[in-house]
Amino acid sequence: MTLTDLALRFRGQPADVVDRVSLAVKSGEVLCVVGESGCGKSVTAMALMGLLPQQNTVISSGHLTVGHTDLDLTRESLPPSARGNRVAMIFQEPMTSLNPAFRIGNQICETIIRHTGTNSANARAHAKEMLQRVGIANPSQRLREYPHQLSGGMRQRVMIAMALANNPQVLIADEPTTALDVTIQAQILDLIRDLRDETGMSTIMITHDLGVVAEIADRVAVMYAGQVVEQGAVRDVFDNPQHPYTIGLMSAMPGLGLEGKRLAIIPGTVPTISNMPKGCRFRTRCAFATSTCQERPKLRKIAPHHDTACHFAPLEAHIEVSQ
Amino acid sequence: MMPDTILEAIDVTKHFGKDAGWPSRAPVVQAVDGVSLQVRRGETLAIVGESGCGKSTLARLLMRLLTPTSGEVLFDGRQISKSRGDELRALRRDMQFIFQDPFSSLNPRMTVARLVGEPLEIHAPDLSASDRRAKVAELLQQVGLRREHADRYPHEFSGGQRQRIGIARALASGPRLIIGDEPVSALDVSVQAQVINLLGDLSRDLGLTLVIIAHDLGVIRHMSDRVAVMYLGRIVEIGKTEDVFSDPKHPYTQALLAAIPSMNGPTADHAATVHGEMPSPSDPPPGCRFHTRCPHAQDLCKIQTPHLSAAQETSHQVACHFADALQRRIPPSNATQKSKTAEARFALYRAATEGGTIAHNTQQDQP
Numbered sequence: 009m010t011l012t013d014l015a016l017r018f019r020g021q022p023a024d025v026v027d028r029v030s031l032a033v034k035s036g037e038v039l040c041v042v043g044e045s046g047c048g049k050s051v052t053a054m055a056l057m058g059l060l061p062q063q064n065t066v067i068s069s070g071h072l073t074v075g076h077t078d079l080d081l082t083r084e085s086l087p088p089s090a091r092g093n094r095v096a097m098i099f100q101e102p103m104t105s106l107n108p109a110f111r112i113g114n115q116i117c118e119t120i121i122r123h124t125g126t127n128s129a130n131a132r133a134h135a136k137e138m139l140q141r142v143g144i145a146n147p148s149q150r151l152r153e154y155p156h157q158l159s160g161g162m163r164q165r166v167m168i169a170m171a172l173a174n175n176p177q178v179l180i181a182d183e184p185t186t187a188l189d190v191t192i193q194a195q196i197l198d199l200i201r202d203l204r205d206e207t208g209m210s211t212i213m214i215t216h217d218l219g220v221v222a223e224i225a226d227r228v229a230v231m232y233a234g235q236v237v238e239q240g241a242v243r244d245v246f247d248n249p250q251h252p253y254t255i256g257l258m259s260a261m262p263g264l265g266l267e268g269k270r271l272a273i274i275p276g277t278v279p280t281i282s283n284m285p286k287g288c289r290f291r292t293r294c295a296f297a298t299s300t301c302q303e304r305p306k307l308r309k310i311a312p313h314h315d316t317a318c319h320f321a322p323l324e325a326h327i328e329v330s331q
Numbered sequence: 332m333m334p335d336t337i338l339e340a341i342d343v344t345k346h347f348g349k350d351a352g353w354p355s356r357a358p359v360v361q362a363v364d365g366v367s368l369q370v371r372r373g374e375t376l377a378i379v380g381e382s383g384c385g386k387s388t389l390a391r392l393l394m395r396l397l398t399p400t401s402g403e404v405l406f407d408g409r410q411i412s413k414s415r416g417d418e419l420r421a422l423r424r425d426m427q428f429i430f431q432d433p434f435s436s437l438n439p440r441m442t443v444a445r446l447v448g449e450p451l452e453i454h455a456p457d458l459s460a461s462d463r464r465a466k467v468a469e470l471l472q473q474v475g476l477r478r479e480h481a482d483r484y485p486h487e488f489s490g491g492q493r494q495r496i497g498i499a500r501a502l503a504s505g506p507r508l509i510i511g512d513e514p515v516s517a518l519d520v521s522v523q524a525q526v527i528n529l530l531g532d533l534s535r536d537l538g539l540t541l542v543i544i545a546h547d548l549g550v551i552r553h554m555s556d557r558v559a560v561m562y563l564g565r566i567v568e569i570g571k572t573e574d575v576f577s578d579p580k581h582p583y584t585q586a587l588l589a590a591i592p593s594m595n596g597p598t599a600d601h602a603a604t605v606h607g608e609m610p611s612p613s614d615p616p617p618g619c620r621f622h623t624r625c626p627h628a629q630d631l632c633k634i635q636t637p638h639l640s641a642a643q644e645t646s647h648q649v650a651c652h653f654a655d656a657l658q659r660r661i662p663p664s665n666a667t668q669k670s671k672t673a674e675a676r677f678a679l680y681r682a683a684t685e686g687g688t689i690a691h692n693t694q695q696d697q698p
């Protein structure tokens with residue numbers, strides 16, 4: 009799946025919430041999109057799925073390729089027949105995407121029948137198998153239960169089972185483990201890894217946890233305020249981060265063995281869409297910003313598998329700091 | 332009690348659903364079960380554990396926002412479960428609470444000045460109006476907000492700023508101990524770091540004792556001097572943070588640490604991770620409550636409850652029958668292996684954000 013140059017704004021807003029974002033994921037690969045709350049991760053995912061409300065969304069540029077299908081996102085979107093079938097999504101809030109009024113089994117079977125046209129006995133058998141695969145004990149009984157009877161970790165696994173029931177080529181997972189305890193998170197990351205190895209599924213995983221990225225991603229795209237500021241192979245980016253925002257995020261992460269030391273911070277907060285600075289959107293919080301930064305820095309190659317969008321990368325070649 | 336203990340729980344239990352007026356059908360929830368711990372003056376103690384293990388309930392018991400089903404809580408050596416009137420007011424002054432959700436814990440119709448000034452009205456009623464205003468301004472400055480923020484309402488602030496307001500409000504009565512229930516969990520990393528630094532500065536500068544509840548092990552490792560690990564209503568391990576993190580002795584602690592995603596890529600310490608979920612506190616397993624998930628469980632574990640090893644109060648204690656026999660498991664370091672250039676770049680970043688003077692070379696790479 010390849011997304012090129014997505015620019016999107018909500019009607020009535022002065023700036024794009026997603027500003028010329030390009031993402032690509034190969035088959036069998038896990039791409040993580042990481043960034044803080046409100047940077048546009050979910051909106052990007054919803055745009056990929058064609059699930060944004062059309063009447064208040066303006067897409068001024070964007071091209072999507074899925075397998076052999078080419079879509080000009082400014083006038084078309086992923087056909088509903090491909091959703092949940094070739095491209096499946098796990099939503100950020102499992103409760104909003106499970107219907108509280110229907111039993112788990114009916115909901116999973118419905119998606120299977122809708123996409124494969126199989127009969128309900130087959131669908132039920134397949135649903136049971138899927139629950140087993142995501143590590144749910146007692147699947148026959150669980151199929152008869154309602155969403156509220158399940159714990160958060162269990163609901164999230166049901167969502168994953170549902171998303172994977174039709175063997176999608178691409179899985180888009182929006183913060184699938186954020187609300188879960190670390191021991192459950194570890195189990196789910198294992199599961200996603202296993203499925204990728206078995207089926208060659210491509211995964212775009214959205215998260216704000218750099219640890220999760222390091223654990224599961226092949227490649228990572230770091231987003232800030234609607235823009236991709238750095239991307240590349242995950243080891244290149246984490247061992248040698250180039251963008252001041254990525255460096256700041258990593259410095260601000262507690263628990264990296266710097267006990268006792270004050271955490272380095274990123275000053276200030278993310279600008280709102282109505283105060284979005286022109287040029288580099290990070291410049292209101294960047295210690296290295298100059299007037300040059302009023303011009304938008306392009307994503308450029310810094311190493312074979314590593315791009316960044318900062319005028320002054322690599323910092324040590326352009327900047328000196330004295331006490 | 333050790334002489335430097337400020338707050339102590341002795342065999343504290345909270346079972347919900349027991350004190351109902353008539354026999355209730357709802358099962359009794361054993362949220363906290365036989366917890367004993369000491370908090371030392373000036374330290375930061377962290378309480379960690381999975382969702383539903385009883386952290387918030389324990390915090391509320393320590394604050395006397397809940398009455399224990401059995402057991403005692405002592406503040407400064409005095410039993411607080413029976414405090415009334417003036418004694419209770421003094422307790423409320425000495426012990427303050429910071430909530431997880433700055434959004435819902437602040438009254439949206441009150442200005443920041445009133446939110447922060449309100450505890451002063453209660454605990455320092457003799458302050459004149461102008462002294463109170465000055466005190467509010469001082470508190471705001473202490474938490475990194477500006478004087479002109481005083482006339483604004485909570486919705487005009489970001490999450491991190493709202494948490495600062497919550498902290499200023501907690502500081503207003505001049506407490507000696509602050510309990511924070513997930514005080515930074517709702518914040519983004521960059522803002523979270525600001526608030527963590529603030530809490531660290533305050534505890535150092537004001538000699539405050541902090542009890543911090545968190546589920547993020549990174550946050551705990553960074554902030555706390557000692558850590559207590561809870562599982563299903565009980566403390567399973569307690570000790571100095573560096574000891575617990577470098578040499579976890581309880582299988583559950585080992586599992587938690589093994590499950591933290593590592594910045595160095597897939598760790599896959601599958602032997603130490605556990606499967607399934609925590610059982611319900613309304614029907615906890617007998618014996619060691621962890622035995623249903625423990626890779627080392629033996630028959631004894633299903634019958635006999637292990638207690639925290641009765642060593643010196645200062646030492647590393649663990650509640651597991653077989654802790655001594657278990658293989659030592661050194662958790663991998665979570666620090667990234669950065670190249671020399673990257674190290675230098677991080678140092679450059681830190682220097683720049685901590686007020687260093689920045690000089691740009693004239694020519695920069697233009698694509």
Ligand SMILES: Nc1ncnc2c1ncn2[C@@H]1O[C@H](COP(=O)(O)OP(=O)(O)OP(=O)(O)O)[C@@H](O)[C@H]1O
Pocket residue numbers: 018025043044045046047048049050051052100216281
């Ligand atoms: N339907 C909508 N109409 C108007 N604004 C919206 C709409 N949906 C999202 N937004 C705004 O777009 C921005 C990006 O939101 P998005 O949900 O993509 O963030 P995110 O990166 O997923 O954050 P989080 O980590 O909190 O999930 C936010 O400022 C949000 O308030």
Ligand SMILES: Nc1ncnc2c1ncn2[C@@H]1O[C@H](COP(=O)(O)OP(=O)(O)OP(=O)(O)O)[C@@H](O)[C@H]1O
Pocket residue numbers: 347348360361362380381382383384385386387388389546612
């Ligand atoms: N007032 C109450 N009545 C009945 N049960 C309760 C009450 N408060 C908490 N519980 C139950 O007690 C157990 C412990 O809850 P508690 O809130 O202390 O957990 P926690 O460790 O803080 O979890 P989290 O990390 O999700 O905040 C849970 O099973 C919870 O459902």
Ligand code: SF4
Pocket residue numbers: 251252253288289290291292294295296297298300301305317318319320321
């Ligand atoms: S382009 Fe300028 S403002 Fe943006 S990150 Fe680089 S130095 Fe900072």
Ligand code: SF4
Pocket residue numbers: 581582583619620621622623625626627628629632637650651652653654
């Ligand atoms: S007492 Fe037994 S079940 Fe409990 S942690 Fe130790 S070995 Fe595991």
Ligand SMILES: [Mg+2]
Pocket residue numbers: 049050051100182
């Ligand atoms: Mg989102």
Ligand SMILES: [Mg+2]
Pocket residue numbers: 386387388512
């Ligand atoms: Mg809680």
